[in-house]
Amino acid sequence: MGWKPIMRGVLCGLAVLLQACAVGHGASSALLLSTAWVPEDSPAGVLLRESHRAETELSEARRAEAECALGQVWGLVRGVDEVGARVEVRFWAHEGTLTLLSHRTLGGLERAQPVAEATFGKRFRSQLTSYVGERAGEVLFTLYRQQLEWRVDFRGGPDTPRPPEAKTQPVRREGVSVGTYAAITRVAGEMVRLLGGPSGREASFIATVTLEDDGVSGWEPGFQEGAGREVGLAGRERLQGELIQALLPFTHGVGPREVRLTLQGVLRPGESAASWRVVVAETLHPETPSGADADLIAEYRTLHESILREWREEVADSGRLAVRIGAEELAFWVVGGVVVHGGGAIFKAVAPRLLEILRRGGARVRGWLDTLLQRLTKVERDAFKSLWERVDVRGARPLSKSEERELRRLAKRLEELVDAPLNKDEKKKLRDRARANFRQFHPELAEAMKLGEDGLYEIHHRCPLEYAHLLVGEDINARKNLVALAQPVHRRINILWAKFRKERGGSEVHPDEVKKMAELIDRHFQRWYDVLYDSPSASALDAAMEMALRDVELLIVKG
Template structure:
């Protein structure tokens, strides 16, 4: 009922119909998918499920084993904090809280025994409600013992919200981690029969661990330092296995790690372990950016899910998200990744508007996307998906050049009239939906089912003149007014006169004419219309408005 067209004032209202435009719509757009009130992403089909939650539990047990269980000594105690959300389990931090009595003491713990009890019940114990879980692992002489408790803390912004069977670490992820581990394990710096402690900060971007490492404190805690224990590449694997679980999160994030290097008498090489790691909480977004940040994180997670599943079919990829979802994703991503500065040279208007952030910037960019040809939308989506999943540095020179070209074309298109029927129909459809559902729901209720179809949604500055105001959203709330069909016919007569007599009206003239229509017809905006009381007044208003328009145009 609300999908009827909104007015563009560039022709008879009854002559425009959105039905023919649906061929270019994505399935998500036709389904009306957007975001729920809490910022979650609406989806065409359900995701997650019991099997996915069991896979999450099995992965967590493997992470506990690779970080602590496989090399733990009797007496060691570790804590692991995970965020639970929708059945998904995201590692937040771990720490060794007690040191063991020495490697090799006590019996050997086998993987099968370590995993059997915990895997069986973990998916049920974790549940799906947002909360933080703390695993405490205590190494006895023969086995590990486990405790599980809920701890206080906000929902981590980088946590996943959809349970899934995550694939194993890919070759690029392992290669990244090996490169980072090489920087963390400096050659010949563990004293003979000594111990060192190191602290550093690492950066994750989507699925990738960036290779820039911020080295911090390095101190020798035992040993004279006169002689160093030799090292080899094999020493890096325990560090790699401790870093990889942090790649299973969302967005850009910083992980602070603490490492211990120890050389034991009688052994040829030192041992390195990550004894603590914590994902640092990012700075809270400003009040105006809260909505963008929330919706952007939802899109980030969906992007990473599809990227991990290696969805290469561009037609499928293009139909997964609505224009609303894509707009929030692009705006949030361009800001979060610091891409706006590089965009200024080729798309200064786009960079300026998006730099303001907030829902208004996303709404504006949605109108830009709808004016972008489908092939270019798909190309932009393909490139930015890679940037989201692997970081801007992962883009090749050709992809960077293509991205700049796409943005340059967007900039040029902002100053060209909107001529294609699909774009105009879609803008009208959105205008009508948002006007009655978001801006004027009480008017929609007062009109009722029968009268609602007779009311028009009009753009004060018509769609045909949108190019004169490139930084404004043509569908902004202040540019939309609802009116009865009779009123709309009179307003349209004014713009038809302008179209006939001033084909190239300036921005100043268009603004003045919009002000004139508001002045003379404003009493009938956003209200129920009674033709028995307003017929004569409406005719007089049209006559007066036309007289003023003639003066503005100098006719």
């Protein structure tokens, strides 16, 4: 069960509880369950109203998903008019969502009578709705062409992981955008012009179409045999129409993916020459990434799908999306998008180093980018976020020329900040965030130390903020770089870094030197990290300082 049904239950429960409190102990149970007794502007009334609205929207979205799937299947079968033909359609179902995975068509032997769309829809709709419901997993629909109708069988598929392109959130939209339809029509037309007609039953053709969300990135022809025969206008139009119906359902998926089409020459009943038929169309699934990248991609896809769903439901004003992206989520969103999509032409052109770093993925890079984004002004950061929404949902609404220029400028600005040292104000902001992070990691210890109250304890960056620009791709405010220190310890460590800074003079410091220096200090002072200070340990602290000074001198000599 997802979080939405749970939340709806919590809301309803709270509403009933609040209502019970409002009417007192003497109220009957019947009254407690009636919304008529809940004041509209009361907390209970608001909760119940929100719950009802969410339930209504979910119901509408699931109905739209079923109608959309019905339309997709009808588009696949309406041109199949041979008795004995079989069409297999595989969907991934997830609590009312349906994402097409593949379809396969096997021809029959004799001409069948036409079947009206209304007749087909009436029978198929009830079976589709009742069978899928809130099911999660692969579903196989097999449709058998009979003389006067289609017979439909339903069954669950094998227990397999959810495909990356599968939706998890139902969408209140049944069709596709004009832009998506035009792109699919163009691709189908290009295939038809390349193919001509099949020479016979042995003719075959394979093509791969690349999709990204609702958009079409391109297509590539593959294996081809027995094609090129002259064919009339009617034959070309029929093939283009079949290709459009074969491809359109796949545009309802999420993220980048490839769809492979296999066409074969078939001799239809009553025709003297063979014609093309799409016999198989399937989404290709590359090897699934593992480890941290897999987690990052999964989290990113969830966020991406939420935004894409709103685009598909035609919430056109990107500044008013219900899915609000805060400052901390923005870095995660950008890194996830680059890892999944590979980065765009704008980043490649003006921020190649930034793009190379982002492609590494992982929590450290996300934290590093978060710091980089915080160095933009609020106006710049908001503009970048708004433009990235457009970039991320590529098929929905392309950037205008002026928006491309603005994104190019901001990307170049971030590229310039990669090697730029932090200024005084930026360091202060990062120290404030470091304290907040430490409180989150160690709330009880932070409370005991009275952090942020000019007390005895301070948060120390193991690798100092002044060298943050050298540690490219590293999160300077990561947990591993933050330690709480008592002031006596912190003063001594600051003396060591001051000595390192003075001895290195104006020469360029290498990132490895900074890391070695941090490790050296760890060796001598780690016993005082993240603990309440014990004043009798002052003599041990002085001894540690003496040994650390000698080691710093050796480190500087070695260079």
